[in-house]
Amino acid sequence: PSPGSGYHAAEAYNNEVYVEETPHTPTLDYRVPQWCYPLSIHHGEAICYSPWGGNYRSSLGTRCELSCDRGFRLFGQRSVQCLPSRHWSGMAYCRQIRCHVLLALHYGSYQCTAGVLVDSRCDYACLPGYQLEGDRTRMCMEDGRWSGSEPICVDIEPPKIRCPDSRERIAEPEKLTATVYWDPPHVKDSADGIIKRVTLRGPEPGSEFPEGEHVIRYTAYDQAYNRASCKFVVRVQVSRCPVLKPPQNGYLSCTSAGNNYGAMCNYFCDGGYDRQGTPSRICQSSHQWSGSQPTCVPMQINVDVNSAASLLDQFFEKRRLLIVSAPDPSDRFYKMQIAMLQQATCGLDLRHITIIELVGQPPSEVGRIQEQQLSASIIEQLRQFLQITRSRFNMVLVDKQGTDRERFIEPIDTDQLFDFIDTYLLSSQEATRHAENRDLCE
Incomplete structure (x- = not known):
């Protein structure tokens, strides 16, 4: 080796190469479009953002925002990311939202468009004779609660009552009264059919009614103490004859009122007078007196007697x-x-x-x-x-x-x-x- 080659003389005698091993890791490739499995949420939606554009919906590093359709609620992660492990960072699912079942309505009912699901509309109605107080309509809202509050059916309609017809009676002979009977009134409650009580203002049926006009009134009360009244009239007439005049030097003694049908008038003379004619007269149904008027004449004293x-x-x-x-x-x-x-x-x-x-x-x-x-x-x-x-x-x-x-x-x-x-x-x-x-x- 020449100077500057990088090798030293001592190194020439050793030619082994030492390589340091590293753990196996996947090769990170951000361009693989489906690095994680494609996200699909039933009854929901995943809106994803990839560094590499819209075609890379599940590539490495993609972040997705999860949401549910209306009427469903998200359970799990709202935001997930595609990890190098080829898995999403979390899981989520959409569950349908339900409101609780509405309570039954006393004396009424309700009808719903979609049961207990979101946006279901329930309309309340009362039975005949009852009136709804409160919310007539309730909606199942997204938070799983019903709008408004539970209404009630209130009996505010009075019962129905019909009195017997008015009646006229003629007083009985020798009386100034007439006995009058009638059937009880017809009473019906417009709601539950229960009548709490019926009161009478006036004489009872079968009573003796004097001459004149008498108003009889009935009042009925239902369970809610609504009341209704009706009335009818009892008229009693007395059939009469002309009023008799007492005889001169005498007087009359009459039964009953003195000139009503059946009355009898007895004629009496003052002391020292004798009656000539009928002793009594009766007022007849024809409104005329029987017989004719007697007279009172001075009594004749007979002194030609034996004792x-x-x-x-x-x-x-x-x-x-x-x-x-x-x-x-x-x-x-x-x-x-x-x-x-x-x-x-x-x-x-x-x-x-x-x-x-x-x-x-x-x-x-x-x-x-x-x-x-x-x-x-x-x-x-x-x-x-x-x-x-x-x-x-x-x-x-x-x-x-x-x-x-x-x-x-x-x-x-x-x-x-x-x-x-x-x-x-x-x-x-x-x-x-x-x-x-x-x-x-x-």
Whole structure:
């Protein structure tokens, strides 16, 4: 070797070559188009960027951005790179997004366009009689949740109620009322069919209704306390006759209202008057009274009788008797009493009092009623029957039943006499008539 050749003299005797071994590695070639397997994501998309352009979708160093179609969610790496090991740096897949199953709607339902998948639209509806409160439509969103909130079906519609028809009735004979029946109202709930309660304002069916117009109202409540009402009218008419007038010197006593169908009116005469004609009349369905109006005529006193009892019987329940007895017509007590009685004839007649005078001693004894003379035998029987003495002035008051009610041994002022009669002897009917005619004698 020549100088400058690079070899040394000592080296000439050793010709072995030592080579240092290195591990086997693939030859990196960035131009191989499919260095990694081609990426394909079901229901998704991979957008890749290669240093060598668009034709190198999976060459060494390519980076891909992964995404899913609408309605799918990515699980795994969002970005992967093609590595020298010919594998991608990660894995990913797309899973379909689902919303939870919607709860069943009480008293309603819903219908969905695509079940529980994204963009599915569910429309709610309520059963008849219910109204939807809340969201009528809900959408399944990309985050797997439903839009809005769950609505409810509310019973806001009142029940349906129909009352029976209005009715008219004629009062029953001798009554001012009519018994009226009806069926209960027809009630139906527009929602669940359940009626909580039905209330009645007014009389119950089968009640007695007086004359006039009566409104009956029913109210129905459903479970949600919605209510509905209906009403009908009950009209009661009383069939009537013309109002009767009492007879002169008499009065009427009528049943019921006095002139309604079936009512009976009885005719009575004042004390000292006798009735001539029919004693009673009835209001008929033709609105006319039966019979004709009677009259009251002054009673005829028959003194030609066989006994004092027969004489007194004529006054039974008609007149009171005031028997005035004196030993002599010139008796001063007798003259005073007769003078007072003559000045009070109106008050005596108003109280139905007839005066009998027994004056003197046999055989010239005189007995008279008004202008009629009594026989000696009748006078004697009267004195014995009523225990009336001839020896002194005395006076006996006999009531309409023939009972001895009071005795006087001295003249009595007519005001005192009348006060006693008014307080103790008048019937309720007489008291009423007396109050009506109080002013006649003033």
